[in-house]
Amino acid sequence: MDFFYLLIQLVSAIVVAPLFDGISRKLRAKFQSRVGPSIFQTYLDLLKLLKRGRTKSHSTSYIYQISPYLLFVSAAAMFCALPIVYGAHSAFLSQFSDILVLLYLGALFRFIFIVAGIDTANPYAGVSASREGTLGFYTEEVAVICLVVVMMGAGSTNLSFITTLIQEGHYGYAIPSFSVAATAFLWVMYVETGRKPYDLAEAEQELQEGVLGEYCGKDLAIIDVAILLKQFTMLGFFLVIFIPWRFDNPMLSLITFLAEVGFLYVMGVFIDNFGPRFTINNGIKRTMLFALSIASTSLALYIMGI
Amino acid sequence: MQIIYTLFLLASLLSIFLYKKPLLAQKVGFGLASLISLYATLFFFSNLGETMTWKLPGNFISSPLFRLDSIEMFFSFLVSLIAFAVSLFSFDYAKFYEKKANLAVFASLFNAFILSMLLVIASDNVFSFMLLWEVMTLISALLILINDGKDASKNVMIYLGIAQIGAFCLMVALLIMASFAGSFEFSKFADLNIGFGMSITLFVLLLIGLGSKAGMFPFHVWLPIAYCQCPSNASALMSGVMIKVALFAFIKFSLLLPQFAWFGYILLFMGALSCIFGIIYALASNDYKASIAYSSCENVGIIFLGLGGAFYGLGIHSPLIALMGFIAAFFHILNHAVFKSLLFMLSGNVFTATKTRDMDALGGLHKKMPITSIIFFVAAISICALPPLNGFASEWVIYKTMVMGGMDEGIASRFFFTLSIIALSITGAMAIMAFSKMYGSVFLGIARDTKCVEEAKEVSFIRLVPLALLASLCVGIGIFMKDVIGMLSKIVLTLIPQTSQSVYGLISMPLIIMIMLLCAIIPFVFLYLLKANHKAVRVTEPWACGFLYNKNMQIGSNSFTGDIKKALSFILRYEQEIKIDGYFSKAVYTQKAHDLFWDKLYAPVIHSIMVIADKIGIFQNGRTNLYAAYILIYLCLVLIFGYYYL
Numbered sequence: 001m002d003f004f005y006l007l008i009q010l011v012s013a014i015v016v017a018p019l020f021d022g023i024s025r026k027l028r029a030k031f032q033s034r035v036g037p038s039i040f041q042t043y044l045d046l047l048k049l050l051k052r053g054r055t056k057s058h059s060t061s062y063i064y065q066i067s068p069y070l071l072f073v074s075a076a077a078m079f080c081a082l083p084i085v086y087g088a089h090s091a092f093l094s095q096f097s098d099i100l101v102l103l104y105l106g107a108l109f110r111f112i113f114i115v116a117g118i119d120t121a122n123p124y125a126g127v128s129a130s131r132e133g134t135l136g137f138y139t140e141e142v143a144v145i146c147l148v149v150v151m152m153g154a155g156s157t158n159l160s161f162i163t164t165l166i167q168e169g170h171y172g173y174a175i176p177s178f179s180v181a182a183t184a185f186l187w188v189m190y191v192e193t194g195r196k197p198y199d200l201a202e203a204e205q206e207l208q209e210g211v212l213g214e215y216c217g218k219d220l221a222i223i224d225v226a227i228l229l230k231q232f233t234m235l236g237f238f239l240v241i242f243i244p245w246r247f248d249n250p251m252l253s254l255i256t257f258l259a260e261v262g263f264l265y266v267m268g269v270f271i272d273n274f275g276p277r278f279t280i281n282n283g284i285k286r287t288m289l290f291a292l293s294i295a296s297t298s299l300a301l302y303i304m305g306i
Numbered sequence: 307m308q309i310i311y312t313l314f315l316l317a318s319l320l321s322i323f324l325y326k327k328p329l330l331a332q333k334v335g336f337g338l339a340s341l342i343s344l345y346a347t348l349f350f351f352s353n354l355g356e357t358m359t360w361k362l363p364g365n366f367i368s369s370p371l372f373r374l375d376s377i378e379m380f381f382s383f384l385v386s387l388i389a390f391a392v393s394l395f396s397f398d399y400a401k402f403y404e405k406k407a408n409l410a411v412f413a414s415l416f417n418a419f420i421l422s423m424l425l426v427i428a429s430d431n432v433f434s435f436m437l438l439w440e441v442m443t444l445i446s447a448l449l450i451l452i453n454d455g456k457d458a459s460k461n462v463m464i465y466l467g468i469a470q471i472g473a474f475c476l477m478v479a480l481l482i483m484a485s486f487a488g489s490f491e492f493s494k495f496a497d498l499n500i501g502f503g504m505s506i507t508l509f510v511l512l513l514i515g516l517g518s519k520a521g522m523f524p525f526h527v528w529l530p531i532a533y534c535q536c537p538s539n540a541s542a543l544m545s546g547v548m549i550k551v552a553l554f555a556f557i558k559f560s561l562l563l564p565q566f567a568w569f570g571y572i573l574l575f576m577g578a579l580s581c582i583f584g585i586i587y588a589l590a591s592n593d594y595k596a597s598i599a600y601s602s603c604e605n606v607g608i609i610f611l612g613l614g615g616a617f618y619g620l621g622i623h624s625p626l627i628a629l630m631g632f633i634a635a636f637f638h639i640l641n642h643a644v645f646k647s648l649l650f651m652l653s654g655n656v657f658t659a660t661k662t663r664d665m666d667a668l669g670g671l672h673k674k675m676p677i678t679s680i681i682f683f684v685a686a687i688s689i690c691a692l693p694p695l696n697g698f699a700s701e702w703v704i705y706k707t708m709v710m711g712g713m714d715e716g717i718a719s720r721f722f723f724t725l726s727i728i729a730l731s732i733t734g735a736m737a738i739m740a741f742s743k744m745y746g747s748v749f750l751g752i753a754r755d756t757k758c759v760e761e762a763k764e765v766s767f768i769r770l771v772p773l774a775l776l777a778s779l780c781v782g783i784g785i786f787m788k789d790v791i792g793m794l795s796k797i798v799l800t801l802i803p804q805t806s807q808s809v810y811g812l813i814s815m816p817l818i819i820m821i822m823l824l825c826a827i828i829p830f831v832f833l834y835l836l837k838a839n840h841k842a843v844r845v846t847e848p849w850a851c852g853f854l855y856n857k858n859m860q861i862g863s864n865s866f867t868g869d870i871k872k873a874l875s876f877i878l879r880y881e882q883e884i885k886i887d888g889y890f891s892k893a894v895y896t897q898k899a900h901d902l903f904w905d906k907l908y909a910p911v912i913h914s915i916m917v918i919a920d921k922i923g924i925f926q927n928g929r930t931n932l933y934a935a936y937i938l939i940y941l942c943l944v945l946i947f948g949y950y951y952l
Contacts, residue, residue, distance in 0.1 A: 050838040057848035076825035095814035118746030126861025133739040144731035
């Protein structure tokens with residue numbers, strides 16, 4: 001039964017995610033005084049990609065062919081690690097829902113992303129693969145500092161256990177280190193969704209999506225869904241730890257969760273649209289240092305036992 | 307059991323007697339080594355957890371005792387397992403060095419090296435231990451010399467120099483411990499009555515003595531030098547198991563001291579530094595073998611983090627943390643032995659096929675060597691600690707130990723454990739960059755230097771068998787994580803006094819794999835339901851923004867890490883050189899990373915020693931009457947000293 005709910009959790013996220021992407025695109029267009037595409041545009045894009053033929057560069061090897069599926073598998077497995085429809089009472093799935101499993105599945109995603117980019121021998125793909133790795137290096141350390149505070153504070157790495165603990169009020173915002181960590185963690189999760197000033201989805205050639213420069217047709221569609229799913233997981237990761245609204249009815253928790261994630265995803269446009277553009281080193285220096293210092297504050301608070 | 311040691315000795319002697327027929331000696335020497343180590347693997351594995359002793363027979367000056375307890379048994383098993391794979395690999399690989407050295411000597415040294423490691427593990431006496439330890443160092447130095455080259459003797463001297471610093475500290479520590487125990491046998495060392503200050507001193511001496519051999523920061527400078535100089539099978543053996551022997555000795559000796567929580571903190575601190583510096587240099591290096599070598603420093607750091615947890619647990623009398631820490635350390639020792647020797651052997655395959663170690667010359671090797679490439683992919687995933695392979699399993703246990711250690715009330719413990727978790731995670735992020743760069747620039751894309759890659763072809767079947775074996779071990783240990791932990795916990799429980807703790811709350815690796823497989827079905831269902839276009843893929847040139855594509859447009863390994871190198875420029879020094887001869891000629895751009903600690907720490911010391919040696923040199927001038935004067939002056943000084951002070 002747990003497996004069935006898990007499948008529903010995954011499939012519903014895949015189905016709903018493009019809608020929120022469409023809404024955020026529409027909203028961004030409004031900000032820029034454009035009419036913008038319909039809110040269902042992302043679905044239409046994906047459908048169109050599925051019908052198109054494919055090309056590949058002559059340099060590619062097996063990695064190019066399997067990487068869309070590997071990316072999807074790691075993103076989907078990350079999403080399954082979020083305890084939304086199942087909780088600590090499901091002893092079986094709790095063995096999977098672990099903070100470190102989630103983090104390292106994200107690392108697997110990044111590894112395959114980089115390797116696939118290098119495989120195409122495309123100059124832009126290589127540059128953005130490097131960028132992806134560098135960005136990962138910066139975000140991971142801030143994310144882990146926040147998670148260290150949570151893991152040690154709650155005394156476990158198990159995500160469903162931590163969620164239950166926070167929801168029942170045994171651990172949470174009354175503890176200063178936890179609430180400071182929440183801020184830094186939200187910041188990092190925003191970076192992970194690939195928006196300005198850390199990334200610019202529309203400028204596909206040089207930034208994050210440059211890795212996908214050679215991909216087309218159904219391969220690109222699968223990767224697009226995988227990236228959307230990963231961005232949802234990252235925001236969900238924040239929600240599951242820091243705003244755990246869960247109900248006894250799994251379907252109700254799922255609907256609330258999707259609405260929350262969608263809300264955060266669309267709200268990201270407000271930062272995205274007014275954020276400046278930086279080169280990567282400059283951008284990191286100007287913005288990530290804040291997140292790092294907030295996270296370090298929270299760590300210092302934890303070490304002092306507050 | 308003695309028969310294993312005897313057989314290795316006989317194999318070593320037999321191969322040296324065949325020195326007139328090197329090719330035959332190679333087949334016989336390495337073939338015998340693989341057979342004996344297969345038998346040894348099975349023997350040690352089936353006797354895990356038992357105790358065995360034997361004495362050296364015959365009429366020697368002393369008859370030292372050799373003793374295998376449960377951890378000795380485990381490490382002997384590890385040595386023989388890796389030795390089996392490596393010697394099977396060398397059966398064909400060693401031929402590559404036919405012109406450089408006599409293969410009979412190579413095979414003989416190889417057998418002797420395995421034997422010396424097994425004997426070091428088994429020895430139960432200070433003197434036999436130190437003697438065998440030095441023999442092991444010397445044999446490994448000779449193995450480095452097999453690949454004779456421009457800087458070979460200088461590189462060996464660096465290796466031996468650091469090994470001697472280590473051996474000196476180790477000897478001092480063991481002699482002090484022996485004087486406290488009143489005996490030279492390790493089995494009588496238990497319950498030493500040593501105060502806090504002396505214990506810390508002994509601990510630091512042991513850490514320097516054995517950590518230098520294990521490649522711990524700041525003694526890591528010999529790793530890239532020695533491993534790049536060695537033939538790949540010897541570096542696989544050195545990195546895979548020799549540094550594990552050093553770790554074994556460290557665990558064994560430091561457990562004999564009275565335990566304090568500060569031991570744990572020192573280990574955590576040194577481990578965190580080792581991981582970060584090791585991986586930074588691995589990331590910056592453009593030589594794939596040097597990069598793998600530096601990653602040994604990183605992994606030793608990770609093992610020290612696990613051990614740090616264990617010693618902290620022993621220090622504060624918390625058996626559960628100690629148990630988790632030891633399991634984590636032993637688990638990572640096992641995994642590192644498997645994937646690091648695998649990576650070194652793979653680097654040997656790449657080197658024999660292309661004759662270059664420069665990542666910027668390679669590329670597109672997957673098309674020429676598909677099986678090597680796929681095995682390399684598995685090894686890279688495993689060393690980056692990505693699920694669902696073995697590297698992740700052991701790093702997870704280490705993380706778990708750190709979390710348990712950092713939950714205590716004390717500020718010191720929280721500080722050290724949180725910082726080491728952060729170090730571990732930074733290491734993880736950089737390892738992904740280092741190994742995706744290595745895999746990408748060696749095997750994927752288009753060959754940058756066509757000359758090197760053109761004639762490459764897949765290596766013979768017999769060299770792929772041990773690689774496939776180790777790769778499947780990487781997968782298998784990952785899947786059967788719980789069983790391996792169960793086995794390890796039986797071994798390490800003997801190290802923790804009076805406890806019957808057991809490990810709980812583990813993640814389930816089969817479940818992770820099952821969920822990943824389940825997720826793999828979903829895209830196919832969607833593709834089927836939405837009637838995707840399944841037409842054959844058209845092959846084109848890579849897209850270059852409308853320009854004519856050129857293979858030099860690919861990202862190079864320097865520019866791949868360019869941004870991160872800039873950010874880390876405060877600890878990472880590199881030289882850039884741009885040569886432009888004329889407007890139409892090719893510009894040559896080179897960049898070489900420097901080891902900051904070599905430049906700042908070792909080079910000045912070596913330089914000053916050279917200067918002092920030069921100055922002392924004038925005393926040795928070959929005139930007999932002056933030497934007689936030296937003796938006279940010395941005698942006078944001794945007389946004066948004796949008269950006033952004795």
